[in-house]
Amino acid sequence: MLEIAERVLAALDAGRDVAVATVTRVTGSAPRTVGTSMGLAGGQVLGSISGGCVEGAAVDACERVLESGEAERNRFGFTDDDAFAVGLSCGGELDVIVTLVGSPALVAELRAAAAGDEAGVATVVDGPRALLGRTVAATVGRDLDGDLIADDLAAAGLPSLSLDRIRAVVGATVDAGRTDEVTVDCGDETLTLLVESHRAAPRLFVIGAVEFAAALAVAARPLGYRITVCDARPVFATAERFPAADEVVTEWPSLYLAGQSIGPRDVICVLSHDDRFDIPVLCEALESPAEFVGALGSRRTHERRIAALRDAGVSGQAIARLHSPIGMDLGASTPEETAVSILAEVLAARNGASGAPLRDLDGAIHRPTTSAGAR
Incomplete structure (x- = not known):
């Protein structure tokens, strides 16, 4: 969600609740990359996650999260039975996490990104249901914080998965400037987080x-x-x-x-x-x-x-x-x-692209990537 930080902050500063849908994984061909986000605030859409083909379904998901206050996961993809209603006509699949924006630490990261500074945030996208959508915020040179705490891990049945271990993995990913899913394991217990990194503007x-x-x-x-x-x-x-x-x-x-x-x-x-x-x-x-x-x-x-x-x-x-x-x-x-x-x-x-017309090239149009804009 760091890519739409300015628009999310404008809605929050106006006193509106904001739900954000963020792409966590891309399979096959899709028009947007991991970390791409779309928000909903006061009936207004902020950004885009697909270029149009799944926006309606994403808005519905954001409305549900605004009403329930509970994060949810969705997969939007191509199916033979329903190719265009909620799917990607280009044939790919998007995994999306939809969350409310509320953690003070997360808002601080959004403000850092909006100012053009380094910023980072990790969101739980897979693991115990009670932890879905919880965040760990991380900016290079600042302490890590967020609304995921050690007591949450214990209550969710992950007592041996330390918050320090999660923070180390998140911090290393942000330091590298990467946006990607990371899995933190401790024995048989795992937690998957989407780490979003925002680098200072080139x-x-x-x-x-x-x-x-x-x-x-x-x-x-x-x-x-x-x-x-x-x-x-x-x-x-x-x-x-x-x-x-x-x-x-x-x-x-x-x-x-x-x-x-x-x-x-x-x-x-x-x-x-x-x-x-x-x-x-x-x-x-x-x-x-x-x-x-x-x-x-x-x-x-x-x-x-x-x-x-x-x-x-x-x-x-x-x-x-x-x-x-x-x-x-x-x-x-x-x-x-x-x-x-x-x-x-x-x-x-x-x-590393050729610059040739796409019609003259073979293979996928959208190149595999783990970063939203790269930059």
């Missing part, structure tokens, strides 16, 4: 305060990036020109980038199309651990750029990381179209 560094940068900032915002536009020219680098950016920095780009802590999920897009900026900043970017480094320009510009990088002493291995000319072949020409082209290449590179 950064998108856009170099060059140009119209392409403004369009890229707008298009990238829904993907969850923290966006910085950097340019050395104050007349161009203004907050008014880039309302979708989280910050606009007026500084020589290579010096700015050298002072940043760049992570392995960050993206650097050099759109300035000016060798005075491009070569120094690319020297910094290609030696960083950034997930993706790309630069705008023609093929002639690309060849000149590669030669200049070699002359600057950048290794062939580092140069091979450069996506240039940046973007996928979509026939893009406008800044807005080019932004889509650039982000398409970023996503394909991140996911």
Whole structure:
């Protein structure tokens, strides 16, 4: 439920009760991933767990939980007798846990996620009925807490399954940034929890305060990036020109980038199309651990750029990381179209995808994953 933290918190802060349906397991082909959530508050639907094909049944489940106060499990899948009424027409199955949002520790994790900070929560999805829906909240660097306590384990017939053991497994999963089901065992006794992890937002560094940068900032915002536009020219680098950016920095780009802590999920897009900026900043970017480094320009510009990088002493291995000319072949020409082209290449590179039309590929459309958005 961390992915819809802002919407859940808005409903809670308005005094409404909230039930949340969260995908705990995906079998076969399905449009959403483990950890995807949909909430219901005051008759309003928050989010989606299937792209539409099981939403009605999920709403019914949320209404039951709001009325009873008891968590419940559901499986939505394809059947020959009832393929479209409550099933996934794509042929997969979703296991879903539906719970009320109420634990103070859980709300604290939601607030951390909404603020873009690290957050984690584990929900009991299999085991004694009395424990279903109980939570263990965990944020990296904070103590673990929640509404699952040692007395609950004993009362449910799991006296030898310690809360410390559960916390250790949950904490390790959150530290790794994974969203997945985990099973904690102690002898013949087991408890299965869905661990949801929220990592701090990756950064998108856009170099060059140009119209392409403004369009890229707008298009990238829904993907969850923290966006910085950097340019050395104050007349161009203004907050008014880039309302979708989280910050606009007026500084020589290579010096700015050298002072940043760049992570392995960050993206650097050099759109300035000016060798005075491009070569120094690319020297910094290609030696960083950034997930993706790309630069705008023609093929002639690309060849000149590669030669200049070699002359600057950048290794062939580092140069091979450069996506240039940046973007996928979509026939893009406008800044807005080019932004889509650039982000398409970023996503394909991140996911190890070909970028080919799905109709030309064999196999499942939806790749197996254990994370809701990955990021």
